[in-house]
Every structure is written in structure tokens, then in C-alpha cells.
Amino acid sequence: MKLQLALDLVNIPQAIELVREVEQHIDIVEIGTPVINMEGLKAVSEVKAAFPNLTVLADVKIMDAAGYEVANASAAGADIVTILAQAEDASIKGAVEEAKKQGKEILVDMIAVKDIKTRAIELDALGADYICVHTGYDLQAEGKDSFADLRTIKSVVKNSKVAIAGGIKLETLAEVIKEQPDLIVVGGGITSKDDKKAEAEKIYSMIQEGAAV
Numbered sequence: 118m119k120l121q122l123a124l125d126l127v128n129i130p131q132a133i134e135l136v137r138e139v140e141q142h143i144d145i146v147e148i149g150t151p152v153i154n155m156e157g158l159k160a161v162s163e164v165k166a167a168f169p170n171l172t173v174l175a176d177v178k179i180m181d182a183a184g185y186e187v188a189n190a191s192a193a194g195a196d197i198v199t200i201l202a203q204a205e206d207a208s209i210k211g212a213v214e215e216a217k218k219q220g221k222e223i224l225v226d227m228i229a230v231k232d233i234k235t236r237a238i239e240l241d242a243l244g245a246d247y248i249c250v251h252t253g254y255d256l257q258a259e260g261k262d263s264f265a266d267l268r269t270i271k272s273v274v275k276n277s278k279v280a281i282a283g284g285i286k287l288e289t290l291a292e293v294i295k296e297q298p299d300l301i302v303v304g305g306g307i308t309s310k311d312d313k314k315a316e317a318e319k320i321y322s323m324i325q326e327g328a329a330v
């Protein structure tokens with residue numbers, strides 16, 4: 118089980134400062150969609166240049182022109198690139214193929230997918246490296262979470278790694294760890310804290326203990 122820190126509401130210098138604080142306690146750093154929308158793929162290249170040994174995920178949430186978008190994110194230094202599960206199968210295939218060519222990985226984001234089980238089976242067969250259940254900010258505000266969806270995809274996925282994102286924090290971590298996903302994404306659960314390093318350390322060690330069970 119790995120921990121991915123999602124950086125969403127920061128600019129590039131703030132992102133670099135934040136990663137510097139917590140880098141010992143994370144496995145992957147996500148350059149979030151709002152950061153990329155504001156700063157472009159430069160945010161990915163600058164963070165990768167500052168932390169060459171850290172795995173960097175570019176949350177570009179691709180919907181079309183997938184091979185081209187994956188190639189651009191890879192060239193910027195992304196190790197993992199995201200595509201939306203609602204994209205056409207041809208786009209998912211294009212993303213997977215391009216990522217393989219570049220030696221990178223694809224994380225497929227299940228945000229807003231209604232039939233989670235069917236789409237997870239299809240994405241698994243299409244060669245997604247990760248399938249990630251995700252409650253976005255707008256549904257988190259309505260009190261929703263993805264714990265049941267995680268159980269659903271865990272029960273059907275055979276080859277892809279399984280991930281969960283959306284509003285996860287120290288207080289809800291035990292429930293997530295119980296399901297043993299391969300990857301846990303935490304954004305605000307760390308970045309909103311005064312002592313981000315201490316929070317990341319607690320979350321990281323809980324995940325490591327949970328993985329050893």
C-alpha cells in the first residue's frame with residue numbers, strides 16, 4: 118500500500134515547499150488538476166526537477182487525444198498520468214499504449230462513473246495500471262465517500278492496481294486500510310494541517326503498518 122500526496126490548491130513554489138516538508142513520508146506526489154490548469158505542465162517538470170527520485174503523478178484527467186496528452190505529460194516528467202474512466206475505450210487504449218511506450222503508468226479515475234463494477238471490469242481488461250475510485254470535491258461537500266466503491270472494484274479487478282481518492286484523512290484512514298487498496302490518495306487530509314509533516318508521518322506509518330498485516 119502506497120501513499121500519494123495530492124497537491125491541488127497551491128502554486129509551484131508552494132508545491133515544492135510542501136513536498137520538501139513531507140517527502141520522507143510519501144511515496145508519490147500528485148500535481149493536481151487545479152495546479153496544472155493554472156500553471157500548465159511546467160508544474161510537473163519543476164516538481165520532478167526538484168525531486169528527481171520521487172514518483173510524480175500528473176492529474177491531467179484526460180478525456181480525449183489520449184496518446185498525445187500522455188506523451189506531453191511524460192515529456193514533462195510525469196511517471197503516472199491520469200485519464201477519466203468515462204473516456205472512450207479507444208482513448209483508454211491510446212493512453213495505455215503510449216504510457217507503455219514511454220515506460221510510464223496510467224491511473225484511470227472513476228469520478229462520476231455510475232456503474233462502477235462494469236467499468237472496472239472493462240478498464241482492467243484494457244490494461245489500466247491503476248483504477249481509482251474517487252469522490253470529487255463537489256460530492257465530498259455533500260458528505261459522500263468512495264469506501265463502498267472501493268470494495269466493489271476490489272471484488273472484480275484482476276490485474277490493475279486499485280486506488281482510492283477523495284477526502285481521506287487520518288480519522289477515516291483505518292476504514293480505507295481495511296480494504297487493502299494498492300494506493301491511497303490524501304490531499305486536504307495533509308495539506309490543510311498546520312503541521313503537515315507530522316500529519317503525513319502519522320498517515321504514512323499507519324499505512325505501512327496496515328500493509329504489513
Ligand SMILES: O=C([C@H](O)CO)[C@H](O)[C@H](O)COP(=O)(O)O
Binds near residue numbers: 150151254306
Ligand atoms: O483529484 C482531486 C480533485 O478532483 C481535485 O482535482 C484531488 O486531488 C483528490 O480528490 C484528492 O484530494 P483530497 O480530496 O483533498 O484528499
